[in-house]
Amino acid sequence: MSLLMDNQFGELPVDKTVDTKFFLESVAYLPPFFDCLGSKVFVPIKSDISGNITKIRSVYDKDPAKYATLQQIVESEKEAYGTEWPKVGATLALMWLKRGLRFIQILLQSLADGEKDENNPNLIRVNITKAYDQALKKYHGWLVQKIFKAALLAAPYKSDFIKALSKGQEVREEDCMASVRQFLINYTATVDAIYEMYTMLNAELDYSV
Amino acid sequence: MSLLMDNQFGELPVDKTVDTKFFLESVAYLPPFFDCLGSKVFVPIKSDISGNITKIRSVYDKDPAKYATLQQIVESEKEAYGTEWPKVGATLALMWLKRGLRFIQILLQSLADGEKDENNPNLIRVNITKAYDQALKKYHGWLVQKIFKAALLAAPYKSDFIKALSKGQEVREEDCMASVRQFLINYTATVDAIYEMYTMLNAELDYSV
Ligand SMILES: CCCCCCCCCCCCC/C=C/[C@@H](O)[C@H](CO[C@@H]1O[C@H](CO)[C@H](O)[C@H](OS(=O)(=O)O)[C@H]1O)NC(=O)CCCCCCCCCCC
Ligand SMILES: CCCCCCCCCCCCC/C=C/[C@@H](O)[C@H](CO[C@@H]1O[C@H](CO)[C@H](O)[C@H](OS(=O)(=O)O)[C@H]1O)NC(=O)CCCCCCCCCCC
Numbered sequence: 545m546s547l548l549m550d551n552q553f554g555e556l557p558v559d560k561t562v563d564t565k566f567f568l569e570s571v572a573y574l575p576p577f578f579d580c581l582g583s584k585v586f587v588p589i590k591s592d593i594s595g596n597i598t599k600i601r602s603v604y605d606k607d608p609a610k611y612a613t614l615q616q617i618v619e620s621e622k623e624a625y626g627t628e629w630p631k632v633g634a635t636l637a638l639m640w641l642k643r644g645l646r647f648i649q650i651l652l653q654s655l656a657d658g659e660k661d662e663n664n665p666n667l668i669r670v671n672i673t674k675a676y677d678q679a680l681k682k683y684h685g686w687l688v689q690k691i692f693k694a695a696l697l698a699a700p701y702k703s704d705f706i707k708a709l710s711k712g713q714e715v716r717e718e719d720c721m722a723s724v725r726q727f728l729i730n731y732t733a734t735v736d737a738i739y740e741m742y743t744m745l746n747a748e749l750d751y752s753v
Numbered sequence: 754m755s756l757l758m759d760n761q762f763g764e765l766p767v768d769k770t771v772d773t774k775f776f777l778e779s780v781a782y783l784p785p786f787f788d789c790l791g792s793k794v795f796v797p798i799k800s801d802i803s804g805n806i807t808k809i810r811s812v813y814d815k816d817p818a819k820y821a822t823l824q825q826i827v828e829s830e831k832e833a834y835g836t837e838w839p840k841v842g843a844t845l846a847l848m849w850l851k852r853g854l855r856f857i858q859i860l861l862q863s864l865a866d867g868e869k870d871e872n873n874p875n876l877i878r879v880n881i882t883k884a885y886d887q888a889l890k891k892y893h894g895w896l897v898q899k900i901f902k903a904a905l906l907a908a909p910y911k912s913d914f915i916k917a918l919s920k921g922q923e924v925r926e927e928d929c930m931a932s933v934r935q936f937l938i939n940y941t942a943t944v945d946a947i948y949e950m951y952t953m954l955n956a957e958l959d960y961s962v
Binding site: 583584585587588591687688690691694695697698753 | 792793794796797800896897899900903904906907962
C-alpha cells in the first residue's frame, strides 16, 4: 500500500490544530488516488480536488506565518470577507476538499473492515456507495447523483484497486489492508479535526451542486 | 448573439491554412460557451477544451514563426515525435479540440436550421443529441455515452440558451439565429479545414475514451 503509506499524515497535536504546511504536503499525494480507480471518467474529480488544494496553497503562500494552521486561514477569511463568507476563498475550497477526503477515508475504512457484497466479493461498489452516501450525496443534486451512479460502473475490481494502491505490485489483500489501517489512523484524525473546526466556526454550508 | 459575434473567426485564405495566432485568439472565447449550457455539470468539458487550447498555445509560444499555421505545428510534430505521433503534443490536443468545435458547430447549425422536437419546441435535446452523435459519440465508450445521456437532462431550455448566447439580453429568437448563421460561415470553414488537414496528414485517430 505504498501509494498512501509513503505519504502518511502526521500525528495531530493535543489541541488538534492542523498545520497548513504539513497538511498541504500530505494531501498533494491524494489526487493520484483517483487514478487508482482506473478510468478517465474520474479525471474531473481529480481536477476538482487538485483545484481545492491549489486554492488553499495560494492563500497560505501569501503569508505562511499568518496562515500556519488551517483554522487560522478559516478565521482570517471570516474576518476579511464579511457576508460573502464562508462560500469563498480557501474556506470554500477546504469545505469541499474535506468531503473528498472523507469519501476516501470511508471507502478505505470500509475495505479494511472487510465490508463486501457477498455475491460479488471482488467488486468495491458497496464500499464506494457507502462512502458516497455518507460523504457527498447530500451535497449533490439529482443530476450529479445520477452521473455518480453511472460512473460507479467504471469502478475497478477490488484486486485491481489493491494492486494500484500498491503501485502496481501484487501484494496480498491482507498486507495491503494492514497498511491501509495504519494509514487511516492519523488521516482519519486529521479529517475529523477539520470537520470539527468547520462546525465550531460555523463555516459549514449544505447547498448542493 | 454577442457572445459569439464579438469574436468572429477570420476568413480563410484560398489555400485554407489556418493562422495559429488568430485561431488561438478566436477559440479562447469558446470555453465560456459551455457556461451557456447553464449547469456546473459542464465544467469538466470546459476544462477539457481549455486544456487543449493551453496545450496548443504552449507549443506555438515556443516558436511563433515556425508554428505560424496549425498545419506547420502538426507537420513539425510528425517529424519530431516518430511513432508516438499523432497521439501526442498539440497534434493530440487539436485532434480533440476540433471535435468539441464540431460539436458546437452542429449544435448551432441545427438550431439555426430550425430543427426541433415538435412536441417540446423549447427543448434543445434533439439538437444536442445530433451534435453529439455526429461529432463525439464514436470517440466515447459506453460509459461516457451513458454519462452524456444523463448530462443531457441538464441542458437548458432553448429560450434560456438564446438569452445566454445574447449575454443575458432578451433578443428575438430570429435575431439571435441570424447572428448564429453569420458566425457559422467562417467558423464552419475553419473547422472543416482542420478536419481536412488531419485527414490529409494522416493525423486522425479513432480510439475511444
Ligand atoms: C460528453 C459527455 C460529458 C458529460 C459531462 C458530465 C460531467 C459530469 C461531472 C460530474 C461532477 C464532477 C465532480 C465535481 C463536482 C463539483 O461540482 C463539486 C463542487 O465543487 C466545488 O464547487 C465550489 C462552488 O460551489 C467551488 O468551485 C469549489 O472549488 S474551489 O476550490 O474554487 O472552492 C469546488 O470544489 N465537487 C465535489 O462534489 C467534490 C467531489 C469529490 C469526489 C469524490 C469521489 C467520488 C468518486 C465517485 C466514484 C464512482
Ligand atoms: C461524484 C460523481 C462524479 C462522477 C464523475 C463523472 C465524470 C464524467 C466525466 C465525463 C467526461 C468529461 C468530458 C471529457 C472527456 C475526455 O476524456 C475526452 C478526451 O480527452 C482528451 O484525451 C486525450 C488523451 O486521450 C488528451 O488528454 C486530450 O488532452 S490534451 O490537450 O492533453 O491532448 C484530452 O482532451 N474529451 C472529449 O470527449 C472532448 C469533449 C468535448 C465535449 C463537447 C460537448 C459535449 C456536451 C454535452 C452536452 C450534454
